[in-house]
Amino acid sequence: MQTLNEIANSLVTGGKGLLAMDESTGTCNKRFAALGIPETLEARRAYRELILTTPQLGVCISGVILYDETIRQAAKDSTPFLKLISDAGIVAGIKVDKGAKDMAGHAAEKITEGLDGLRERLREYFQMGARFAKWRAVMTINGHGPSWSCTEANADALARYAALCQEAGLVPVVEPELLMAGDHSLARCGEITEKVLRIVFGKLYEQGVALEGMILKPNMVLPGSACLKQESADQVADATMQCLLRSVPAAVPAIMFLSGGQSPELASARLNALNVRSEDHRPWALSFSFGRALQQPALEIWNGDDKNFTAAQQALAYRAKCNGAARRGEYTPEMETK
Ligand code: 13P
Numbered sequence: 001m002q003t004l005n006e007i008a009n010s011l012v013t014g015g016k017g018l019l020a021m022d023e024s025t026g027t028c029n030k031r032f033a034a035l036g037i038p039e040t041l042e043a044r045r046a047y048r049e050l051i052l053t054t055p056q057l058g059v060c061i062s063g064v065i066l067y068d069e070t071i072r073q074a075a076k077d078s079t080p081f082l083k084l085i086s087d088a089g090i091v092a093g094i095k096v097d098k099g100a101k102d103m104a105g106h107a108a109e110k111i112t113e114g115l116d117g118l119r120e121r122l123r124e125y126f127q128m129g130a131r132f133a134k135w136r137a138v139m140t141i142n143g144h145g146p147s148w149s150c151t152e153a154n155a156d157a158l159a160r161y162a163a164l165c166q167e168a169g170l171v172p173v174v175e176p177e178l179l180m181a182g183d184h185s186l187a188r189c190g191e192i193t194e195k196v197l198r199i200v201f202g203k204l205y206e207q208g209v210a211l212e213g214m215i216l217k218p219n220m221v222l223p224g225s226a227c228l229k230q231e232s233a234d235q236v237a238d239a240t241m242q243c244l245l246r247s248v249p250a251a252v253p254a255i256m257f258l259s260g261g262q263s264p265e266l267a268s269a270r271l272n273a274l275n276v277r278s279e280d281h282r283p284w285a286l287s288f289s290f291g292r293a294l295q296q297p298a299l300e301i302w303n304g305d306d307k308n309f310t311a312a313q314q315a316l317a318y319r320a321k322c323n324g325a326a327r328r329g330e331y332t333p334e335m336e337t338k
Pocket of ligand 1: 258
């Protein structure tokens with residue numbers, strides 16, 4: 001049986017990264033509604049089939065993160081999605097948190113739920129074939145940053161989730177996300193991200209999580225989306241590296257970034273800059289675990305219509321190729337004007 005460290009390393013070998021397709025029913029419906037796609041079980045299944053039957057998906061994608069609804073579904077010809085995934089040489093992962101809920105007594109802050117019954121759910125997912133899992137905590141940067149109690153409670157839940165995953169033989173993907181929304185500066189995002197990561201790694205230590213058998217999925221250090229000053233990809237890469245070098249132990253095998261609402265092109269350019277500029281001093285592999293930055297062009301082209309199926313798959317394969325190149329430090333903006 002593969003060790004947790006071997007599974008984690010296999011997710012970042014060969015210039016590959018993760019495709020997050022684990023939108024909850026509510027989030028998936030919201031994305032469909034924005035494009036006028038019917039918010040139905042069948043539309044969600046058909047879209048996920050489109051993703052998983054994309055030719056050559058496994059060339060740049062090492063693992064896919066599924067949602068509970070999706071891991072149990074099958075293609076139109078009855079092939080289980082899990083079989084499509086393993087036939088493509090891709091590792092199946094699963095989102096196991098139950099979503100970010102309003103935190104009592106903390107206006108506008110969220111706490112991620114889902115620890116109750118998690119041990120049993122992880123056992124089932126492992127038996128189904130999943131080898132890694134994801135839990136997302138979400139925090140906002142405002143005047144005072146996320147509160148201590150929100151940061152602490154979310155970090156504690158992430159660490160307890162990670163320990164349960166390792167007990168069940170699944171690599172935990174630990175995702176503490178500072179949202180891009182807001183007018184904060186790049187420096188402020190760096191300061192808060194560093195603080196949150198230090199707290200998360202303190203909790204992981206307390207819970208006995210083996211760092212060699214986990215993956216960190218953080219936000220890049222970015223200026224807020226409403227900040228007037230938007231730094232270059234190189235500046236973002238340098239700020240992100242400074243933050244991560246200060247807060248992420250070298251024993252962690254891989255850091256796989258979320259895209260967080262960046263445009264697909266910016267996400268690729270920044271990941272590329274991160275790999276190019278840290279080449280001689282990074283202790284971990286740096287790759288992607290993107291949702292929107294991989295899927296959005298394909299979703300817009302598909303638009304719920306079967307006649308766009310192939311064009312949508314080509315768009316997804318293209319974003320996977322761009323991010324595979326960025327993961328190796330070989331992406332160029334010219335790739336976007338093919
Ligand atoms: P985005 O890349 O769209 O932020 O999604 C990644 C993810 O898995 C969020 O939990």
